[in-house]
Amino acid sequence: MRISKMLRLLTTSVVMIGTIALVSGCKSMIVFDPKGPIGSQQRDLINITMLLCLIILVPVMLIFAWIVWRFRDRKGNDAPYQPVWSHSTKLEVIWWSIPIIVILILALVTAHYTYALDPAKPIASDKKAVTIQATSLDWKWLFQYPDQGIATVNYLVIPAKTPIKFELTSDGPMNSFWVPQLGGMIYTMSGMATTMFLQADELGNYMGTGANFTGRDFAKMGFTTKAIAQADFDKWVNDAKASGNALSEEGYQTLAMPGTSEQMTFASIPDGLFHRIVHEYSMSRGAPPGYTRKAQTLSGEKKAEHTEGGQLPPGNGAQKDSPDMSSTGPGHAIQMLDHHTHMNHGK
Incomplete structure (x- = not known):
């Protein structure tokens, strides 16, 4: 029993110390120390979101701790387990309405900041960007x-x-x-x-x-x-x-x-x-820029035009007429691979 109590005490202490360290550590996190208007608004959004979540999380955790303590099994307790189930409409309304209201507020806040923090939205200033x-x-x-x-x-x-x-x-x-x-x-x-x-x-x-x-x-x-x-x-x-x-x-x-x-x-x-x-990258593989143009493949000196969907038309002989690297020797094969890599990567 003593070992069990010591383990519970140690676990509780570790959790409390970790929580305190995490909360105090937020001050040193650079995300929470913004130096510009965009960073400041993003920090505010994070703080508002965490506050709204804590409105639900803190009461739930407190009630959870109280239930565990209130209905714990005591030494020498021989009472049979005979729960009495009941329903309370008032309590149902409370613990369903609060999360719904919080989610609605969070949705409105997120929508506002999503528009305000559009990355491509210019920052209001009298100076030229x-x-x-x-x-x-x-x-x-x-x-x-x-x-x-x-x-x-x-x-x-x-x-x-x-x-x-x-x-x-x-x-x-x-x-x-x-x-x-x-x-x-x-x-x-x-x-x-x-x-x-x-x-x-x-x-x-x-x-x-x-x-x-x-x-x-x-x-x-x-x-x-x-x-x-x-x-x-x-x-x-x-x-x-x-x-x-x-x-x-x-x-x-x-x-x-x-x-x-x-x-x-x-x-x-x-x-x-x-x-x-x-x-x-849009011009690689021999394709000129522009989505309205059809891509072309280069197979040796022969060009075979793609049909829509990127498939070669049947019977065009592009693969049949293309040089066989296995029959042209390893040196020529390496040159062709280098050329193909150059076409794909643009370098």
């Missing part, structure tokens, strides 16, 4: 500043109290762009460009990361977002332009290859690079 084109690579981030004509790798510099318009895509596996203290995450996907507005209201350095598993070195896709004064931002742009380190088309192809990278700054970028990255 700064556009940054973010591309997730294996395993690094490329940030282009099209209006300033510069680019960085694995770090961001933004002016404080100024809306930032992020245009996001991926040249590789799907990832997630996330600066927790400024706002929620949004996916980066190959062949697509998504938009998200964020803003830093305070000067400082904020953690950024790729929040999606993308392979071997995905954990190293962290970056620092530096929010500085407008005058310092202008000076940084001028210093970046004066660095003389230009990003060429060939340089980007090298940068986009799988591998990690240190922080880098580029004094210039190729025109339209971001849009070419977005459209790269």
